[in-house]
Amino acid sequence: MSEAQISEIKTLLSSPKNIVIVPHKNPDGDAMGSTLGLYHYLKTYNHNAVVIAPNDYPEFLKWLPGDDMVVKFENQQEESKTLIENAEIIFTLDFNALHRAGDGLAKLIEGSTAMKIMIDHHQQPDDYAKYIYTDISMSSTCEMVYNFIEMLNDTDKIEATIATCLYVGIMTDTGSFRFPATTSKTHQVIGSLIDKGADNSEIHNKIFDTNSYSRLQLLGRAMQNLKVIPELRTAFISLSQDELDEFNFKKGDTEGFVNYALSLKDIIFAAIFIESQKDQIIKISLRSKGDFSVNEFSRAHFNGGGHTNAAGGRSEEDMQTTIDKFISILPTYKQDLSQ
Numbered sequence: 001m002s003e004a005q006i007s008e009i010k011t012l013l014s015s016p017k018n019i020v021i022v023p024h025k026n027p028d029g030d031a032m033g034s035t036l037g038l039y040h041y042l043k044t045y046n047h048n049a050v051v052i053a054p055n056d057y058p059e060f061l062k063w064l065p066g067d068d069m070v071v072k073f074e075n076q077q078e079e080s081k082t083l084i085e086n087a088e089i090i091f092t093l094d095f096n097a098l099h100r101a102g103d104g105l106a107k108l109i110e111g112s113t114a115m116k117i118m119i120d121h122h123q124q125p126d127d128y129a130k131y132i133y134t135d136i137s138m139s140s141t142c143e144m145v146y147n148f149i150e151m152l153n154d155t156d157k158i159e160a161t162i163a164t165c166l167y168v169g170i171m172t173d174t175g176s177f178r179f180p181a182t183t184s185k186t187h188q189v190i191g192s193l194i195d196k197g198a199d200n201s202e203i204h205n206k207i208f209d210t211n212s213y214s215r216l217q218l219l220g221r222a223m224q225n226l227k228v229i230p231e232l233r234t235a236f237i238s239l240s241q242d243e244l245d246e247f248n249f250k251k252g253d254t255e256g257f258v259n260y261a262l263s264l265k266d267i268i269f270a271a272i273f274i275e276s277q278k279d280q281i282i283k284i285s286l287r288s289k290g291d292f293s294v295n296e297f298s299r300a301h302f303n304g305g306g307h308t309n310a311a312g313g314r315s316e317e318d319m320q321t322t323i324d325k326f327i328s329i330l331p332t333y334k335q336d337l338s339q
């Protein structure tokens, strides 16, 4: 973002406005951390701000400061519509293509005359926003919200509440500070957030140590279903709707499962296929190590996208057909996958 744009935004935010902040559908830690972090920051200027999430998010995020103020479009459509109609500014965070907000909400945002500001770290941004802060080298949108506040010369406004929200997203999107996008600047931001009151150990416990017995049993089943294609350095997991039902699946329960596949020695490409009877799709999560781009793989074959090393996608075919398709595509990437 240019100096001129920053100063325009500063002017824009200098008097209270009606502001709507939107994360992507099926919000994760970075989506909720960044939107709520920005929400608390805007509140310090007495803006009339609100976070509208396209749909619900996992229980392990439901303690975030401001969680009780989040409007969920899925079951509060009329309220969301009014809020968007009255909005003067709409921030879209942690996504860069409007359809990622879900059909109904995307349409409302598209039709709104509010000033739109995008803050995001995914590849190939659309250009629906007047102000676009995009950087694919960033660990997380939360790190970018910190930078955004820094660009506005306002880091002294960051107190424990904002710090906690931003810490959550940086921690979850970096796999607890281990993915390659974690830089020394990321750690400096984290250090500053701890100084400002984020309780790192407690946050870690609240996000990761909330397993239910049934989730661990589901993990056990996922590990039994793990398949390895050693010559293509690929591993994948599947979970059918029946299996999810058997272990009382709740939103967020499969978060991180795919990383176990990627943790196998010598594996550089991992996938998990999860059946959703409700959406009539197989939801796919893809992860890689090194240069193999799961973003490109997903865009090319599974109607999705994301980052080089983490992407999502979907298939409208049944589980077996989807897995057969996946296996049949792999050899075309032999060059990249057998190195």
Ligand code: 5GP
Binding pocket: 024, 094, 122, 284, 285, 286, 303, 304, 305, 306, 307, 310, 311, 312, 313
């Ligand atoms: P996950 O596998 O955790 O759902 O997603 C991994 C990453 O890819 C996340 O950063 C997520 O935002 C992104 N992602 C997931 N699904 C899609 C999609 O359909 N399109 C795009 N562009 N990104 C996605």
Ligand code: MN
Binding pocket: 030, 031, 094, 121, 140, 141, 173
């Ligand atoms: Mn993110």
